[in-house]
Amino acid sequence: MKILTSIIKIIFIIIFMFLILGYAQMFIPVSKSAIAKGYHFYSFLAGSIIFLILWYILFSSRSGFWSTLEHELTHALFALVFFKKIHNISASRKSGGHITIEGGNIIIALGPYVLPLAAVILLALKFIIPGRFEIALNFFIGYAYMFHITSLIKEFHHQQPDIQKSGYLFSFTFMIFWNIFFFILFLSTVQLDSGHFGKFLISGLNLSLDLFLSVGKTFLTIF
Numbered sequence: 001m002k003i004l005t006s007i008i009k010i011i012f013i014i015i016f017m018f019l020i021l022g023y024a025q026m027f028i029p030v031s032k033s034a035i036a037k038g039y040h041f042y043s044f045l046a047g048s049i050i051f052l053i054l055w056y057i058l059f060s061s062r063s064g065f066w067s068t069l070e071h072e073l074t075h076a077l078f079a080l081v082f083f084k085k086i087h088n089i090s091a092s093r094k095s096g097g098h099i100t101i102e103g104g105n106i107i108i109a110l111g112p113y114v115l116p117l118a119a120v121i122l123l124a125l126k127f128i129i130p131g132r133f134e135i136a137l138n139f140f141i142g143y144a145y146m147f148h149i150t151s152l153i154k155e156f157h158h159q160q161p162d163i164q165k166s167g168y169l170f171s172f173t174f175m176i177f178w179n180i181f182f183f184i185l186f187l188s189t190v191q192l193d194s195g196h197f198g199k200f201l202i203s204g205l206n207l208s209l210d211l212f213l214s215v216g217k218t219f220l221t222i223f
Helices: 002-024 027-035 039-059 064-081 106-114 117-125 131-155 161-166 168-188 194-222
Strands: 085-092 096-102
Touching: 002 168, 002 194, 027 039, 027 168, 027 194, 039 131, 039 168, 064 085, 064 096, 064 106, 064 117, 064 131, 106 131, 106 161, 106 168, 117 131, 117 168, 131 168, 161 168, 168 194
Parallel strands: none
Antiparallel strands: 085 096
């Protein structure tokens, strides 16, 4: 069983590596498209910058509770998605966080490192709140997204039990790809238009596939 698990992980590591290389090429076109949205993009950027300033001045030494709380809540969310029973959950600034789940899997373990929970919730509100509030909402999405990024930088390290249990290389490639995915999601929806996100999603997938086929042809030529 361990051998099969290792083989599956290796396959996914290779898949994630090609997806990372493919979707990384979307950074510039996605950014250009977002900038063209004017105030919709600049409000998102302003929220991100203001969080960074506040984090540097105030939160860097005292934001542990909120990042820990989001971390544990994200574990809990993925546990519910996979119908796992949650026995207890706790979060505190001094002792950190803890959650006890009946059963588990890699996605539950690594979920907090890839899902910007607060930012995704705010993004979902775009479909409910009238369009005239979209620019203001973008500000808070940018703020929440940067909260996720600073938490990720602080929490993602080799001593994390979640990462040790899931495997370093798998965790790293899994984390990189899904964070690229959400970066594209937020920038391509600064002005709510799912068509833009779909276009970039398909383009990134095609670039990844082209790269895979190119490497495959080169490999077959050599051997």
